[in-house]
Amino acid sequence: MKKLLGLIALAVGVFLLARCTSHSGENTASTPAAPVEEVLIELFxxxxxxxxxxxxxxxxxxxxxxxxxxxxxEKVLTGEGCEAPSYGELGDGRFFVSWQEADGTAISQFIDLKENKVLANILAPLKSKDDVRKPQVLEGAAAVISDAAAPPVHP
Known part of the structure; x- marks a missing residue:
């Protein structure tokens, strides 16, 4: 019985050793990795x-x-404007954009072009002294509808 247990243990040991050797025997250090080409994602x-x-x-x-x-x-136009934004590139297709509209509304956007998502914070000005400030946070799905630097069109 002891001999049988010893043979089983030896067989298991040889099996595990063979598996470890086959995985660790691969020499990845001598094989140069193919360079990963990073695709630059632009917002402009x-x-x-x-x-x-x-x-x-x-x-x-x-x-x-x-x-x-x-x-x-329902796609009924509710507003339009031209603003002077502040841009921040966060890397990996992510951007931070903020601007203030003519009526005082402050907008901040976190844009992720890889995930096609936009998180916006909208802070409208107070209309009266009794008004309560309520920032609005919106999460949206984004689709690129144009990827060309078109000449400015003033609304």
Missing amino acids: GKTLFIDYGTMKAEVRYQSDSLYWKTFTP
Whole structure:
């Protein structure tokens, strides 16, 4: 019985040793890894259609300006403007954009072009001293509808 247990243990040991050797025997250090080509994702020149559910937006991002239009869910135009934004590139297709509209509304967007998502924070100015400040956070799905640096169109 002891001999049988010893043979089983030896067989298991040889099996495990063979598996470890076959995996560790691969010499990956001598095989150079193929260089990973990083694709640079640009925001400038893109026009995004953003569906926030309760609101739709079309935004064209230029290096020195930003053009926007907002719509109801039924695509009825509710506003448009041209703004001077502040851009921050976060890397890996992600951007932070902020601007203030003529009426004082402050907008901040976190844009992820790899995931096609936009997270926006909208802070409207108080209309009266009794008004309560209520920032609005919207999460939306984004689709690139134009990828060309079009000449500015002033709304």
